[in-house]
Amino acid sequence: xxxxxxxxxxxxxxxxxxxxxxxxxxxxxxxxxxxxxxxxxxxxxxxxxxxxxxxxxxxxxxxxxxxxxxxxxxxxxxxxxxxxxxxxxxxxxxxxxxxxxxxxxxxxxxxxxxxxxxxxxxxxxxxxxxxxxxxxxxxxxxxxxxxxxxxxxxxxxxxxxxxxxxxxxxxxxxxxxxxxxxxxxxxxxxxxxxxxxxxxxxxxxxxxxxxxxxxxxxxxxxxxxxxxxxxxxxxxxxxxxxxxxxxxxxxxxxxxxxxxxxxxxxxxxxxxxxxxxxxxxxxxxxxxxxxxxxxxxxxxxxxxxxxxxxxxxxxxxxxxxxxxxxxxxxxxxxxxxxxxxxxxxxxxxxxxxxxxxxxxxxxxxxxxxxxxxxxxxxxxxxxxxxxxxxxxxxxxxxxxxxxxxxxxxxxxxxxxxxxxxxxxxxxxxxxxxxxxxxxxxxxxxxxxxxxxxxxxxxxxxxxxxxxxxxxxxxxxxxxxxxxxxxxxxxxxxxxxxxxxxxxxxxxxxxxxxxxxxxxxxxxxxxxxxxxxxxxxxxxxxxx
Numbered sequence: 001x002x003x004x005x006x007x008x009x010x011x012x013x014x015x016x017x018x019x020x021x022x023x024x025x026x027x028x029x030x031x032x033x034x035x036x037x038x039x040x041x042x043x044x045x046x047x048x049x050x051x052x053x054x055x056x057x058x059x060x061x062x063x064x065x066x067x068x069x070x071x072x073x074x075x076x077x078x079x080x081x082x083x084x085x086x087x088x089x090x091x092x093x094x095x096x097x098x099x100x101x102x103x104x105x106x107x108x109x110x111x112x113x114x115x116x117x118x119x120x121x122x123x124x125x126x127x128x129x130x131x132x133x134x135x136x137x138x139x140x141x142x143x144x145x146x147x148x149x150x151x152x153x154x155x156x157x158x159x160x161x162x163x164x165x166x167x168x169x170x171x172x173x174x175x176x177x178x179x180x181x182x183x184x185x186x187x188x189x190x191x192x193x194x195x196x197x198x199x200x201x202x203x204x205x206x207x208x209x210x211x212x213x214x215x216x217x218x219x220x221x222x223x224x225x226x227x228x229x230x231x232x233x234x235x236x237x238x239x240x241x242x243x244x245x246x247x248x249x250x251x252x253x254x255x256x257x258x259x260x261x262x263x264x265x266x267x268x269x270x271x272x273x274x275x276x277x278x279x280x281x282x283x284x285x286x287x288x289x290x291x292x293x294x295x296x297x298x299x300x301x302x303x304x305x306x307x308x309x310x311x312x313x314x315x316x317x318x319x320x321x322x323x324x325x326x327x328x329x330x331x332x333x334x335x336x337x338x339x340x341x342x343x344x345x346x347x348x349x350x351x352x353x354x355x356x357x358x359x360x361x362x363x364x365x366x367x368x369x370x371x372x373x374x375x376x377x378x379x380x381x382x383x384x385x386x387x388x389x390x391x392x393x394x395x396x397x398x399x400x401x402x403x404x405x406x407x408x409x410x411x412x413x414x415x416x417x418x419x420x421x422x423x424x425x426x427x428x429x430x431x432x433x434x435x436x437x438x439x440x441x442x443x444x445x446x447x448x449x450x451x452x453x454x455x456x457x458x459x460x461x462x463x464x465x466x467x468x469x470x471x472x473x474x475x476x477x478x479x480x481x482x483x484x485x486x487x488x489x490x491x492x493x494x495x496x497x498x499x500x501x502x503x504x505x506x507x508x509x510x511x512x513x514x515x516x517x518x519x520x521x522x523x524x525x526x527x528x529x530x531x532x533x534x535x536x537x538x539x540x541x542x543x
Contacts, residue, residue: 003076016193023058032077048541094122103152104512112449127490166221173537194283203301211271262311313376351396388444404477408437441489445528458497493520530535
């Protein structure tokens with residue numbers, strides 16, 4: 001018979017950055033299997049910890065709704081159950097640190113079960129070139145990860161000291177994410193940092209206790225490989241002679257320019273780089289797409305540098321040991337053979353490519369709409385390529401750009417025939433006739449779920465067309481953040497839309513969630529996200 005040497009108690013998570021987590025503690029005379037049942041009045045859930053977990057250290061309860069009284073039953077070994085109560089804290093009321101979250105659709109019986117994990121960001125409603133130092137701090141020195149259940153209720157969140165980019169759940173159940181200041185963090189769901197990496201050449205200096213990665217930066221979307229290593233994007237800079245000074249005038253004088261390109265690396269959990277691929281070594285530095293002169297890197301340790309490639313997504317394809325990357329400022333998805341370093345194919349607009357890259361371009365198998373300034377490619381279970389297409393500019397230099405009101409964002413799935421060197425569009429979430437289409441300047445995400453639905457994150461949506469007309473003439477918007485006389489998307493109050501859609505011609509929405517500020521004083525963004533089966537690690541039973 002199990003003897004409890006101290007009775008079970010439930011307490012708030014001592015890590016205040018993850019306030020919806022609670023810990024059950026007790027002491028037993030032997031290792032025990034512990035079942036914790038949680039009832040919030042609407043649903044009942046259980047979690048079972050095996051005898052390897054020491055209850056004196058605390059057994060986490062994850063996935064509780066905020067500001068709710070929970071009845072908790074703890075059954076340790078063959079000891080009788082103990083009943084406890086615990087009330088979770090309310091969500092923050094300050095609109096500067098918490099968006100208004102509204103569920104528009106939640107047809108749970110048609111959804112992929114699990115929790116939607118999101119990387120949430122905030123910003124001042126002003127383009128970077130006009131931000132004051134305080135507005136920069138407001139934007140970059142805060143970040144949040146959030147999980148919502150199938151009804152759109154927040155059941156977990158974590159507040160960070162810095163803006164967070166991509167996040168993914170690792171095979172061990174922990175989260176892995178990049179900070180804007182070039183740190184990469186593995187963290188459990190209580191908010192405990194398991195390990196941290198940092199770019200050794202970052203302008204912010206070393207990080208005490210963290211593992212250095214020999215790089216100038218670590219940015220955008222991290223990716224864990226099947227072998228346990230990590231794929232990451234790192235930026236590096238070179239001075240390029242006789243380089244461009246204008247995105248609109250092909251005859252503008254040229255000069256030597258500092259240019260940022262991307263290097264892709266695979267590194268081990270110990271921080272050793274075991275594979276690398278540098279865009280400067282494999283691509284034509286004189287081939288670029290619109291927004292070469294964007295200020296993205298100016299506030300990230302590369303002042304006055306041009307943004308040549310702007311890598312913003314990386315994935316591993318285990319079928320043939322290859323890496324797939326998205327280069328926003330090349331309007332291209334590139335597949336790289338890891339063993340040889342050779343380019344297998346390039347998916348994107350054919351404009352301005354030269355040999356030898358030109359021979360790697362995939363030809364369209366039918367009339368299709370190329371992606372522009374896309375984000376976060378994924379390899380699906382069928383080997384198709386799924387990505388988020390922000391769809392902006394829709395042209396290559398020096399052809400005229402499409403105005404913002406003529407553009408829309410979408411998720412798009414491509415089928416690539418590598419033998420024939422062709423590509424066809426298999427599915428898209430939006431088109432010109434879609435009344436729900438949105439303009440999204442950057443970021444975004446798309447996943448094909450196990451039930452064959454699609455999860456789509458429209459990250460930073462401009463106000464809907466009617467609202468835009470009230471604040472500025474929709475045709476007065478520009479993609480060029482240096483044009484002070486016109487409105488830019490970064491001057492607008494952003495909002496986020498998260499949807500699960502049927503992957504068929506109907507594109508029926510079975511889940512829709514909005515994050516916004518009704519007063520439009522804060523712009524709410526969601527870099528990306530994913531649907532996870534559980535908020536607990538493998539080995540912890542969730543009956």
